[in-house]
Amino acid sequence: MTDFKTRLKELKKANNLSYQDLATLLGISVRAVQHYASGDRFPDFHGLIKLADHFDVSLDYLVGRSDENHSSNPSKYKE
Secondary structure: OOOHHHHHHHHHHHOOOOHHHHHHHHOOOHHHHHHHHHOOOOOOHHHHHHHHHHHOOOHHHHOOOOOOOOOOOHHHHOO
16 A cells, blocks of 8 residues: 555645645645655644545545545535
């Protein structure tokens, strides 16, 4: 399975985002996002949720616990 830093870089690239875009989304510095991408640091719980919601993936997928990339957020499926 993929680790968080690799998954973050894959999602960043697939969505054509910059480190600045991710920093703005999370309300943190660009350097902090670069630390996430290098595996030196990890986002807090709220940051993980923001990323998972933004990319529409599950937390398990984001952190590399699953290779299934669908979100299980029930609010996304309400009519």
